[in-house]
Amino acid sequence: MDWRQLWEICSAPDNVPIVGLIPLLAFYIYLAVKQARANDVLIEQLEADPAMAKTHHRKTWPFKPGWAKEVHVWPFLLRIEFLAAIIITIILMIWSITLNAPLEEPANPNLTMNPAKAPWYFLGLQEMLVYFDPWIAGVVMPTMIIIGLMVIPYIDTNPLGSGYYTWKQRKFSISTFMFGFVILWVAMIIIGTFIRGPGWQWFWPGQTWDHNRLIYEVNRDLPDLFGITSNMAKIVFGAIVVGGFYLVGGGAVYSLFRRKMPKDFQRMSLLQFSLMAFLWLTMIALPLKMALRLLWHIKYVWITPWFNV
Amino acid sequence: MADENNPSGGGNGGGSGGGTGASNGKNGKVGLVERVTTGVKDDIQALKTDIPAKAKEQIEGLKDPTKTQVYTSIFRHKHDDTPRNRALGVLSNVFLHLHPAKINRDAVRYSYTWGMGGITFYLFIILTYTGVLLMFYYHPSKVQAFRDVLYLEHDVPFGKILRNMHRWAAHLMVIGVWLHMFRVFLTGSYKKPREFNWNIGVLLLVFTLLLSFTGYLLPDDQLGFWAVTVGTNMARATPLLGHEGPFGSMLGMTPYNDVRFGLLGGSIVDANALLRSYIWHCIGIPIVASVLMIVHFWRVRKDGGISGPAPVVLEAEADKPRRGPKAAGE
Numbered sequence: 001m002d003w004r005q006l007w008e009i010c011s012a013p014d015n016v017p018i019v020g021l022i023p024l025l026a027f028y029i030y031l032a033v034k035q036a037r038a039n040d041v042l043i044e045q046l047e048a049d050p051a052m053a054k055t056h057h058r059k060t061w062p063f064k065p066g067w068a069k070e071v072h073v074w075p076f077l078l079r080i081e082f083l084a085a086i087i088i089t090i091i092l093m094i095w096s097i098t099l100n101a102p103l104e105e106p107a108n109p110n111l112t113m114n115p116a117k118a119p120w121y122f123l124g125l126q127e128m129l130v131y132f133d134p135w136i137a138g139v140v141m142p143t144m145i146i147i148g149l150m151v152i153p154y155i156d157t158n159p160l161g162s163g164y165y166t167w168k169q170r171k172f173s174i175s176t177f178m179f180g181f182v183i184l185w186v187a188m189i190i191i192g193t194f195i196r197g198p199g200w201q202w203f204w205p206g207q208t209w210d211h212n213r214l215i216y217e218v219n220r221d222l223p224d225l226f227g228i229t230s231n232m233a234k235i236v237f238g239a240i241v242v243g244g245f246y247l248v249g250g251g252a253v254y255s256l257f258r259r260k261m262p263k264d265f266q267r268m269s270l271l272q273f274s275l276m277a278f279l280w281l282t283m284i285a286l287p288l289k290m291a292l293r294l295l296w297h298i299k300y301v302w303i304t305p306w307f308n309v
Numbered sequence: 310m311a312d313e314n315n316p317s318g319g320g321n322g323g324g325s326g327g328g329t330g331a332s333n334g335k336n337g338k339v340g341l342v343e344r345v346t347t348g349v350k351d352d353i354q355a356l357k358t359d360i361p362a363k364a365k366e367q368i369e370g371l372k373d374p375t376k377t378q379v380y381t382s383i384f385r386h387k388h389d390d391t392p393r394n395r396a397l398g399v400l401s402n403v404f405l406h407l408h409p410a411k412i413n414r415d416a417v418r419y420s421y422t423w424g425m426g427g428i429t430f431y432l433f434i435i436l437t438y439t440g441v442l443l444m445f446y447y448h449p450s451k452v453q454a455f456r457d458v459l460y461l462e463h464d465v466p467f468g469k470i471l472r473n474m475h476r477w478a479a480h481l482m483v484i485g486v487w488l489h490m491f492r493v494f495l496t497g498s499y500k501k502p503r504e505f506n507w508n509i510g511v512l513l514l515v516f517t518l519l520l521s522f523t524g525y526l527l528p529d530d531q532l533g534f535w536a537v538t539v540g541t542n543m544a545r546a547t548p549l550l551g552h553e554g555p556f557g558s559m560l561g562m563t564p565y566n567d568v569r570f571g572l573l574g575g576s577i578v579d580a581n582a583l584l585r586s587y588i589w590h591c592i593g594i595p596i597v598a599s600v601l602m603i604v605h606f607w608r609v610r611k612d613g614g615i616s617g618p619a620p621v622v623l624e625a626e627a628d629k630p631r632r633g634p635k636a637a638g639e
Binding site: 020043072073092106109112135162170177307 | 627
């Protein structure tokens with residue numbers, strides 16, 4: 001266990017935000033789960049008792065008939081905002097006094113940094129480069145993430161859970177977003193920051209970064225495993241595998257929706273459903289490709305003269 | 310006092326009037342001098358009474374500054390603690406009128422909003438402020454940039470804390486935007502009628518990351534140089550538009566005309582890339598992001614204020630049309 005190495009990584013000034021992000025994210029997930037649970041209990045109660053549902057206050061916060069429904073922004077909101085501004089300023093001041101922004105040697109194109117890392121918030125994308133070619137990891141995937149986020153309101157047709165925390169009423173959308181944000185985005189950043197060392201090799205936390213370490217990794221392509229050698233056959237084979245993934249996956253998503261979420265499926269148009277299924281499967285393709293690479297050393301699935309997937 | 314002085318002043322005037330009448334017969338010039346001196350004396354006498362009176366009035370006026378013209382021209386309403394004044398305090402202030410006068414009593418709870426949108430906006434203000442100060446000491450040229458940062462760190466008064474604050478506020482802002490988006494998702498706040506504002510928010514997320522990324526290169530050190538090199542190398546592989554991307558070379562893309570060349574203003578990260586990221590960082594993206602922020606905040610209000618905490622809706626009521634957040638029991 002190389003504590004010094006671990007400390008060097010954790011205390012690198014630009015890594016401190018990520019060290020801070022982990023407990024912060026944990027706290028806010030806890031806060032959300034706590035409120036979602038309380039709301040779900042209330043929803044269960046009200047659904048079990050229709051008479052109660054007609055009269056009962058629909059929030060978990062206390063409310064009595066005589067109370068005003070609204071409060072003045074001044075002072076009830078503005079004092080909170082003012083306080084928040086002061087607290088943030090103090091945190092920033094202390095942070096800026098105790099920790100200096102990094103400044104390395106002057107830029108030198110002839111001296112490559114090893115590992116050369118992108119800013120921490122892009123390390124998830126850089127980690128993706130291990131599993132996909134740059135055109136997917138660096139261009140297509142980020143574009144799909146942005147487009148995917150933007151279409152969320154138009155493909156999530158579930159009218160429930162608007163304006164309150166809940167798990168029971170939005171299991172699919174919340175688990176999808178949690179998976180995408182916490183596992184694929186934040187966890188990949190953590191891997192990129194704390195695990196990846198020189199040569200972008202995998203070093204467990206506490207393992208010394210060995211700049212001379214070489215790993216002889218024999219990566220195969222999927223067509224090779226099936227004994228396919230001709231270029232034409234590889235193109236066709238890959239197209240079938242990738243197309244098959246989306247077709248079979250689409251069928252699986254359909255089956256899941258028909259059985260578990262028939263109401264949501266009913267509300268969706270064909271375009272909404274296929275867009276949702278496509279984006280969802282593309283997201284799932286990332287951990288699948290990671291598994292192929294890490295467990296079976298498979299590099300490419302689809303090989304063509306123009307691009308590889 | 311004024312009552313006593315006024316009649317005595319009048320008596321003086323009468324006396325000098327008689328004097329001038331007598332001297333007038335002897336010499337006109339003497340009469341003029343006399344007239345002037347008596348006039349001045351008269352003024353001095355009047356001054357002695359007017360100034361204390363005015364001064365007293367002034368001091369009396371200062372006892373209640375809220376009645377001065379300057380004050381009433383700035384603040385249009387009174388400040389005694391009445392509901393009307395509380396509302397006016399928010400509505401008649403250009404900075405505060407982002408808020409409604411009144412909000413849902415549960416919406417002020419920290420546990421619902423986490424305050425992340427507001428904190429992000431506050432960090433943007435801090436970044437603008439510290440950023441402008443940093444611009445005074447920074448030249449976006451290969452010769453000067455790195456030295457300017459060294460100068461900032463070692464010679465400029467408070468230069469080090471200025472740079473530190475700018476950097477840490479930037480990192481905090483990225484985290485703030487993520488957590489804000491996370492909260493908005495978990496509370497389903499992107500749902501009808503807020504779909505469009507969610508889209509503006511996604512764009513703001515992208516611009517926040519781009520702002521941070523373009524700033525990364527500016528110290529012109531190894532960290533920024535290689536981070537931006539790694540980042541922009543991806544652009545080589547852009548399908549169709551990058552020279553290493555699928556179908557790129559077929560469309561005639563080379564390192565000298567592809568999308569990466571456009572981003573960097575060259576085929577490597579050099580002086581042009583430094584200038585471009587400086588201009589994007591300090592002018593281009595902040596303007597676009599500010600415009601989007603205006604739209605974002607405006608839409609929050611126009612879409613009915615912040616989304617909750619709203620009364621829970623039961624499964625059986627899901628497809629029934631509901632009007633506003635006022636459901637049974639509230």
